Amino acid sequence: MPQDNIRPVGRTTLTQAIVNEITDLMMKGVWRPGSALPSEKELAASFGVGRSTIREALQSLVTIGVLETRAGGGAWVREPNSQLLSGAFRWGLLLSPHNLQDLTEVRTSVESECARLAAERRDEADIRRIEESLECMRRHRADDPSFMEWDNRFHQHIAQATKNEIFINLAGTIQSIVRLWYPRAYRNPETKERAIEEHEAILAAIRSGDPSSSIMAMRFHVIEAANRLNRVLREHTETGKEP
């Protein structure tokens, strides 16, 4: 029997190991959002490492936005707020087309599932919020930043209609990444008109409560949006530089 799946050769630095330990403990619910971590000295003693190592690990989590520290006041697990999380990743997103394709696949899957659940669970308030977003998109079709903002909210409100916290969070993460890219797509004015049409179809499907047509409408929209973006990127032969 071939030893194909041995160990991923856990060779790593102590600091990164501590980061993993801490995040594991957070996932296990030992430290949940809003609660305080032990002091650096205690952590160092518990893990059997020096304080510098602990500090490097904690600072990593602060930079990512998972923790918050106050000089003299300890470290705290932050409340979930996808906004700030993704802010930390802004600089890394000089995507290659390959990354964009991976992201599109995930987005297609997650958002179409959101659309399905939304069709099954939406209430009056959900529909109203989604409608409003769409209406605002139409009204601001001339103003790119506003348009994108309402486009974003449209998708976010659909996620909220699922009443599933994790989907809401996933969709929020996706939106905040997608948002970094789409200003470029708007160079082509036709983009926005098509987007509005596709959003109308999605809204109609969710309002009628039909899961499978909601999936299809959302799927179509996400894939088409990615195609439009790809076309713009290719035309400008900008090798995907600054956001």
Add this chain to the structure above:
Amino acid sequence: MPQDNIRPVGRTTLTQAIVNEITDLMMKGVWRPGSALPSEKELAASFGVGRSTIREALQSLVTIGVLETRAGGGAWVREPNSQLLSGAFRWGLLLSPHNLQDLTEVRTSVESECARLAAERRDEADIRRIEESLECMRRHRADDPSFMEWDNRFHQHIAQATKNEIFINLAGTIQSIVRLWYPRAYRNPETKERAIEEHEAILAAIRSGDPSSSIMAMRFHVIEAANRLNRVLREHTETGKEP
């Protein structure tokens, strides 16, 4: 009218300031992917701070995945890859509250999509790895921790067969959360036998390259596994809260 907007007061720590400086320089193209950064000592001198501060900043960027360090060899800017994107999802999931039902919904969606893509893209090596995991599950059906470990790898190898790094990471994160609940499900010995049968069906579907039957097999398995777990939890009147 309340003074809502008085406090920008950007006071921050030196470490975080250095993180911003470095990322700014990277975005300006001073340090491009593949190039090496100055040594920690030089950076400390240039920025006029201590080496610890520089190290905390660099380690943050290593954790995020923007940099790579080699002991004795310096720090390098990494090529942009999907790991950055995966991180965003991972940290988001870490903070969002996870109850079993929400989690099961998300898991069903993500893993069945993985199964679909795996059926379309799997190569010989993928199939072999998945088969091996299943074989090991059979061999360790008496040892709960080992069994769960191989169960985990089975799912992980399916994710790998998608060749989509974001899905691989997302599935892994979900696995590690799910893993917190499942030791309890094994109190019922029948659980493991059923799991093996369901895994066999998934493997067969993926091996035959049939996307839709792969989706169904995975969907069935995830939902059934959740049902079994719920049954155990209810018997023990442990309310389905956090682990």
Add this chain to the structure above:
DNA sequence: ATAATCTGGTTGTCAGACAGATTTCACAAC
């Protein structure tokens, strides 16, 4: 009761030290 002050613990930052890894480079061997 309220305000001022003290106090112990905590984070932010620095400096120095040393082990282990890596690169460099001169030098020897073919």
Add this chain to the structure above:
DNA sequence: GTTGTGAAATCTGTCTGACAACCAGATTAT
């Protein structure tokens, strides 16, 4: 000229100790 070798210089990984700034709660003074 190319390749292999080994030592030196450099770098990161990690720990320890130190001190200022800071925060929260207890104590004291008004």
